[in-house]
Amino acid sequence: MRQVNREITAYAGLTLMTIIIGFSFIFVKMALRHASSIDLLAHRFTAATAGLFFFYLLRRKGWPVIDRKRIFPLLVLSLFYPLLLFSMQTIGLQFTTASEAGILSATAPIFTVILAAVFLKEKNSFWQIIFVLLSVGGVVYIMYKNGLGEISNETLKGDFFILLSVVSMAIYFVLGKKVTQQSNAMDITFFMTVTACVVFNLIAVTVHLNSGTLPLYFAPFNNSEFLWTILYLGILSSFLTSFLTNSALRVIPASQVSIFNNFSPVIAVFSGILFLNETLHAYHIIGGIMVLTGIVGVNVLKR
Numbered sequence: 262m263r264q265v266n267r268e269i270t271a272y273a274g275l276t277l278m279t280i281i282i283g284f285s286f287i288f289v290k291m292a293l294r295h296a297s298s299i300d301l302l303a304h305r306f307t308a309a310t311a312g313l314f315f316f317y318l319l320r321r322k323g324w325p326v327i328d329r330k331r332i333f334p335l336l337v338l339s340l341f342y343p344l345l346l347f348s349m350q351t352i353g354l355q356f357t358t359a360s361e362a363g364i365l366s367a368t369a370p371i372f373t374v375i376l377a378a379v380f381l382k383e384k385n386s387f388w389q390i391i392f393v394l395l396s397v398g399g400v401v402y403i404m405y406k407n408g409l410g411e412i413s414n415e416t417l418k419g420d421f422f423i424l425l426s427v428v429s430m431a432i433y434f435v436l437g438k439k440v441t442q443q444s445n446a447m448d449i450t451f452f453m454t455v456t457a458c459v460v461f462n463l464i465a466v467t468v469h470l471n472s473g474t475l476p477l478y479f480a481p482f483n484n485s486e487f488l489w490t491i492l493y494l495g496i497l498s499s500f501l502t503s504f505l506t507n508s509a510l511r512v513i514p515a516s517q518v519s520i521f522n523n524f525s526p527v528i529a530v531f532s533g534i535l536f537l538n539e540t541l542h543a544y545h546i547i548g549g550i551m552v553l554t555g556i557v558g559v560n561v562l563k564r
Contacts, residue, residue: 267512274505275513283528285498286359287536289351292490296481298351301491303465304481306343306458308495313454316500325448334440335449339456342433343499347457349426357419358539363529364403364549365423371396371555372431380435388558396555400424403548437510446507454500 292301317324327335354362371393403420441449469475481487530549533539 271509271512275509278502278505278509279525280528281497281502283363283525284532285494286354286362286529287532288490288493288498289354290359290533290537292481292487292494293351293355295484295487297477298348298355299461299465299468300478300481301494302347302351302457303461303478304491305347305494305499306454306461308491309454309499310458312496312500313451325445325451327444327448327452331444334436335444335452336456338433338436338440338449339453341429341436343453343457343503344460346426346429346433347499349422349429353419353422353426355419356415357423358416359533359537360530360539360541361403361416361420361545362423363525363533364545364552365400365420366427366430366525366529367549367552368396368400368424369427369430369434372428373434376431376435392555392558394555395558396552399548399551399555402551403544406542406544406548434510437507441507441510446504446511449507450500450504453503457499 289301292305296304350362374389374393465478466475469478481491530541530545534541
């Protein structure tokens with residue numbers, strides 16, 4: 262009974278996470294109006310770390326204790342999430358739309374299945390492979406319609422970085438399944454968030470010092486739109502979603518945690534259309550259907 266309650270709680274948390282991530286794409290697009298990608302990442306994880314410390318102060322149950330033997334696995338996990346994932350995602354959103362980024366992010370379960378087969382030796386049937394190819398074909402189709410033959414095409418560049426962020430997410434799901442069995446979810450979230458805060462702020466400050474533009478590091482805070490977008494991205498989309506994912510990975514298979522991300526693209530697409538006046542083309546719908554059909558096919562056959 263306790264296990265059932267834990268699973269229900271995990272699925273409820275994943276549902277909330279999905280909604281938050283779905284809207285995060287448009288918040289990143291809005292924040293990029295006022296700050297560079299590296300400054301946005303630095304401020305995002307500063308807000309996340311501030312929220313994390315505030316949480317521990319209210320909780321009053323002691324601070325995380327990380328054993329030395331767990332530091333290296335946590336550093337490797339942090340490299341892929343949040344460092345590479347959010348770096349690639351933020352750069353990609355400079356060149357592509359929130360709607361398209363959402364559609365491409367739906368391929369995370371496909372990459373998870375592939376990586377699980379390679380590193381965890383999970384076997385896939387012939388039809389699972391067919392559905393994987395269908396999903397990949399949907400992504401290729403979207404990128405082709407965006408101008409695959411034009412190497413200088415900015416949208417194609419954005420799609421490429423979004424796909425790199427998706428691969429980082431898939432690696433995180435595979436690695437995280439083992440790490441979350443050895444460490445407390447909140448401890449992992451604390452380590453990952455603080456690590457990202459330190460790394461991104463060091464890079465941002467160093468870049469500004471080298472170029473003599475340190476005042477620009479603080480300039481975005483003069484804009485009210487940036488303030489509330491960074492609070493959303495930092496506290497909800499970074500700190501809270503990390504905690505919910507790490508908690509879910511303790512009781513739910515990585516592939517099932519991954520497939521919950523398939524709901525985020527739907528939210529991302531419609532939020533981009535409603536709030537950013539983005540255009541949804543027919544090829545987005547066709548490619549999106551191919552991606553989602555492949556994902557559902559792989560996971561249904563897997564079960």
